[in-house]
Every structure is written in C-alpha cells, then in structure tokens.
Amino acid sequence: MSLASQVLHLARRSVIRTLRQPANWITPLVFPLALMAVNSGGLQAATTLPGFPTDSFVAFFLAFPFIQGALFSTVNAGVDLARDIQTGFLNRLALTPMQSTALLVGHLGGVIVMGFVQAIWYLAVGLAIGVRIEAGVLGTVVLLVLAVLIVTAFGSFGALAALRTGSTEAVHSLFPVFFVFLFISSMNLPRNLIETEWFQVAASLNPVSYLIEAIRSLVIQGWNEEALALGFAIAIGLAIVGLTLSSLSLRTRLART
Amino acid sequence: MRSVFSVALAVGWRTLHNNFTTPSLLIPGIAFPMFFFVAFAGGLSRVNDVPGFQFPVGYTAFQFVFVLLQSAAFAGVFTGFGIVRDFETGFARRLMVAAPDRRGILLGYGFGALGRWALTATILTSVAMLAGMEVGGNGVDVFALYTLAALVNVIGLLWSAGVAMRFRTLQAAPLMQLPVFLSLFFAPVFVPVELLAGWLQTIAHLNPVTLMLAAGRSLIAGQPAHIVGAFGAAFALIAFFAVWAGRGLRRAEAAGAS
Numbered sequence: 014m015s016l017a018s019q020v021l022h023l024a025r026r027s028v029i030r031t032l033r034q035p036a037n038w039i040t041p042l043v044f045p046l047a048l049m050a051v052n053s054g055g056l057q058a059a060t061t062l063p064g065f066p067t068d069s070f071v072a073f074f075l076a077f078p079f080i081q082g083a084l085f086s087t088v089n090a091g092v093d094l095a096r097d098i099q100t101g102f103l104n105r106l107a108l109t110p111m112q113s114t115a116l117l118v119g120h121l122g123g124v125i126v127m128g129f130v131q132a133i134w135y136l137a138v139g140l141a142i143g144v145r146i147e148a149g150v151l152g153t154v155v156l157l158v159l160a161v162l163i164v165t166a167f168g169s170f171g172a173l174a175a176l177r178t179g180s181t182e183a184v185h186s187l188f189p190v191f192f193v194f195l196f197i198s199s200m201n202l203p204r205n206l207i208e209t210e211w212f213q214v215a216a217s218l219n220p221v222s223y224l225i226e227a228i229r230s231l232v233i234q235g236w237n238e239e240a241l242a243l244g245f246a247i248a249i250g251l252a253i254v255g256l257t258l259s260s261l262s263l264r265t266r267l268a269r270t
Numbered sequence: 271m272r273s274v275f276s277v278a279l280a281v282g283w284r285t286l287h288n289n290f291t292t293p294s295l296l297i298p299g300i301a302f303p304m305f306f307f308v309a310f311a312g313g314l315s316r317v318n319d320v321p322g323f324q325f326p327v328g329y330t331a332f333q334f335v336f337v338l339l340q341s342a343a344f345a346g347v348f349t350g351f352g353i354v355r356d357f358e359t360g361f362a363r364r365l366m367v368a369a370p371d372r373r374g375i376l377l378g379y380g381f382g383a384l385g386r387w388a389l390t391a392t393i394l395t396s397v398a399m400l401a402g403m404e405v406g407g408n409g410v411d412v413f414a415l416y417t418l419a420a421l422v423n424v425i426g427l428l429w430s431a432g433v434a435m436r437f438r439t440l441q442a443a444p445l446m447q448l449p450v451f452l453s454l455f456f457a458p459v460f461v462p463v464e465l466l467a468g469w470l471q472t473i474a475h476l477n478p479v480t481l482m483l484a485a486g487r488s489l490i491a492g493q494p495a496h497i498v499g500a501f502g503a504a505f506a507l508i509a510f511f512a513v514w515a516g517r518g519l520r521r522a523e524a525a526g527a528s
Contacts, residue, residue: 036441036444040444047452047455048455050470051455051456051459051470052460053467054466054467054469054470054471055458055459055460055461055466055467055470056314056317056460056461057466057467058317058320058321058322058323058461058465058466059314059316059317059320059460061320061321062316062317062319062320189298189301189302189305192305193305196305196306196309196313197308197309197313201309201313201314202313202314202316206316207313207316208315208316208318209312209313209315211312212308212312212313216313
C-alpha cells in the first residue's frame with residue numbers, strides 16, 4: 014500500500030470517527046457561533062468607541078469562531094489519537110507495514126477536513142447574517158487557506174500532546190491552556206483600544222492575536238499586507254514546530270511500543 | 271431530621287474532600303472564574319468609556335459581580351459532575367443503600383457545592399481587591415451580594431443534580447452545563463441591559479439572571495435596586511429545581527441507582 018493510500022485510509026478513519034461522535038462535531042459548529050452571537054449582541058455598543066475599526070461588531074468578531082473552532086477540533090482529534098494509544102490501536106498499527114508519516118499526516122488530514130468544513134460553516138453563517146468580506150472573493154479564499162493552516166498548526170500540537178502523554182485526560186486538560194491564549198488576545202477589542210497596560214502587552218505577545226487579526230483584516234479592512242504576513246508567518250511557523258515535535262514524539266512512541 | 275443531617279454532613283465532607291484533594295477537580299473550578307475575570311475586567315475595561323455606560327464603581331466591579339455569580343452557578347454544576355461520577359463508579363448505589371434518609375444525599379451534595387464555591391469566591395474576591403476593585407456598598411450590601419451568589423450556587427447544584435440523577439452518565443455533562451452557560455451569557459454580561467443589541471436585550475429582559483446581575487451590581491455599587499425581584503426569582507428557581515432534583519433522586523432510587 015502506497016504512502017498516499019495509507020494517509021487516505023487514516024484520514025478517512027479520522028473523519029468517520031468524528032462524525033460518529035456528534036458531540037465532537039456539533040460543539041465546534043454551534044458553540045463558537047453561540048459565543049459570537051452573545052459577544053456581538055453584548056459588545057455592539059463598543060463600536061461607538063473612538064477608533065473602533067468598524068461599525069459592526071459581528072464582522073469584527075467573525076474571526077473568533079475560526080480560532081475557537083480550530084481549538085475544539087484540535088482537542089477532539091488529540092483525544093482520539095490518545096485513545097488509539099490507550100486502547101493499543103497504535104501498537105497494532107505499528108505491527109503493520111504502515112509508515113509513521115502516514116499516521117501523522119492521515120490523522121492531521123482528518124483534522125484538516127473537519128477544520129475546512131467548520132470554516133465554510135462559519136463563513137456561511139457570517140455571510141447569512143449580513144457580514145461582508147471586504148477583501149472580496151479572493152480574500153475569502155485566502156481566509157479559508159489561513160483557517161486550514163491554523164487548524165493544521167493547532168492540530169499538530171494536539172497530536173503532540175497525545176503522543177507525548179498517551180492520555181485522553183491530559184489532552185483534555187490542554188483545552189483550558191489553549192483557551193487562555195484565546196481570551197488573552199485581541200479577540201474582543203483591537204489592541205490599541207485595550208486600556209489595561211499588562212493586558213495589552215500580553216495580547217501583543219500572544220501569537221493568537223495575530224492569527225485573529227489576519228482573519229479579521231480580510232473581513233473588515235480588505236487587504237492588510239502586514240496583518241496577513243504576520244498571520245501566515247505565525248500559522249506556518251507553529252505548524253512547522255508542531256509537526257516537527259510530533260514526528261519526533263511519534264518516533265519515540267513507536268520505538269517504545 | 272437528624273438522619274438527614276448526618277447523611278448530609280457525611281456526603282458533604284466527602285464531596286469537599288474529593289474536590290480539595292484532586293487537582294483535576296480543584297484547579298478548573300478556581301482557574302476558570304479567575305480567567306474570565308482577568309479577561310473581561312482587564313481586556314474590556316475600555317467599555318467603561320462607551321457612551322451611556324455609567325457604573326459608579328468602575329468596570330472591574332461591574333465584571334466582578336458577573337464572575338462571582340458565574341462561579342457560584344458553575345460550582346453547583348461541577349458538583350453535579352461529581353454526582354454522575356458517583357453513579358458511574360457504583361458509589362451512589364452503596365450510598366443509597368446505606369443512607370437512612372436519602373434526602374440527606376442531596377443536601378450533602380449541596381453542602382459540598384457551597385463549600386467548593388466558598389473557596390473560589392474567597393480567592394476571586396482577593397484577586398479583585400488586589401486588582402484595585404472599588405466597593406461602594408456597605409457590609410450589609412456586600413453580605414446580600416454573597417447571599418445572592420450562594421442562592422445561585424444552590425440553583426446550579428439542584429439543576430445539575432436533577433440531570434445527573436436522571437441520566438447517571440457523564441454523557442449528560444453538556445446538558446448540565448450548557449443551559450447554565452447560556453442563561454448566564456444571555457444576560458447583560460459586558461454592558462448594562464440598555465446597551466445590549468436589540469435581540470439580546472429582548473432575551474435578557476426575559477432572563478431572571480438579568481435581574482440577579484442588576485441587583486448584584488447595585489449592591490456592590492452601594493445603590494441597592496431590584497433586590498426583591500432578584501431574591502424572589504432566586505427563591506422561586508430554588509423551589510422549582512428542588513422539585514426537579516427531588517424527582518431525579520426518586521428516579522435514581524427507582525432505577526436501583528445503577
């Protein structure tokens with residue numbers, strides 16, 4: 014069996030497995046949008062602040078579901094991989110001629126497919142409630158590419174956690190950590206409007222701020238080269254680091270088993 | 271009645287012991303409210319400058335009340351998770367057999383939820399004071415605020431206990447959590463109700479949490495308002511969910527607490 018075929022089989026398994034657990038796909042589809050609805054309704058008044066970049070808080074906040082959805086699918090996928098380790102499935106796979114690259118890429122392939130479906134859903138809901146993508150059709154394509162890159166980057170860290178710990182509980186416990194990165198960012202207000210100094214510094218140091226701002230720039234500004242360059246660079250950088258560390262962990266994990 | 275209290279004290283002590291000696295139970299209960307407080311009060315303090323936003327003791331106190339009530343509700347819900355765990359491990363079955371009066375079991379979980387929240391509230395209040403939160407209310411106002419939050423804790427516990435005893439599986443966890451989460455967030459979390467967007471304002475006006483938030487915020491500001499309505503709503507919800515949880519207990523008994 015070729016590498017591509019192995020990858021396809023494992024990616025298919027990953028997607029089917031997610032679909033068979035409704036909580037794993039309903040939550041990322043519904044929860045981020047529910048939070049978007051609540052925050053947009055609650056913070057619409059913030060658009061009257063001098064210097065706020067748009068008069069629609071929904072448009073401003075549309076970047077949030079992309080990031081939160083990526084977090085959900087990452088943790089779910091990491092949990093699935095950890096479960097494969099706990100149940101011995103990985104051990105059995107190790108006895109087959111399967112290549113370790115196929116395991117990682119196949120697993121992430123499933124995460125990426127789910128991430129892409131989520132991104133299309135968030136975009137569709139955003140457009141349905143009246144958000145206009147300022148960067149146009151090409152900008153929408155770029156947004157989807159960036160969303161997939163972010164899912165890949167986060168997914169590789171979910172896989173890393175699963176491979177390092179081999180414990181579903183440990184992967185679950187990562188969720189609050191990811192959540193901290195999301196909340197201590199520029200998700201609710203532009204960084205220049207954050208009044209509390211330490212929070213502004215923390216948001217500026219937080220890579221998630223730049224991922225949000227890159228998506229947001231396509232929605233409310235059009236083409237902001239700086240925001241996009243930063244967003245893509247961070248997403249690609251995180252993906253490279255995550256994939257490298259995951260590959261190393263997988264090698265160790267397979268050697269151990 | 272003595273047997274109810276003896277069972278309640280034993281169950282309450284066990285719930286607290288489990289919570290305080292298991293980091294995976296203890297830390298999220300403390301960390302999440304703290305984290306919401308920091309994210310909302312720190313990241314959104316500029317909302318204080320939104321035209322029409324007037325809160326005399328500042329945005330930190332405005333958010334503190336929300337997070338205090340949220341932590342109370344979730345301490346109740348998280349205790350519900352513990353009830354489910356007891357059913358899943360078979361402990362609840364043994365508890366039901368051993369307890370001379372099973373109402374004490376519910377009361378005991380209530381003690382546990384309250385004790386659990388007391389620790390979170392203490393830490394949250396300390397952090398808020400260190401962050402420079404202003405308190406305009408006097409001792410009576412502050413006492414009333416914490417009493418209101420304790421009632422919210424009881425509501426959260428009774429709701430989740432009812433669900434836990436009906437389903438007796440952790441798969442019901444979202445059912446315990448989500449309605450509480452939605453009730454809290456479909457209320458004026460970030461700004462007063464008058465500044466909410468139209469659709470959210472309509473929902474918020476129908477949501478009893480809005481009344482409790484308004485009362486809590488008025489108490490911390492030292493300008494009590496909506497007190498009768500908020501406490502009335504809290505007691506009505508407690509009465510309703512006490513019946514819900516009591517019937518759940520009977521369902522669990524009928525099912526043999528399996």
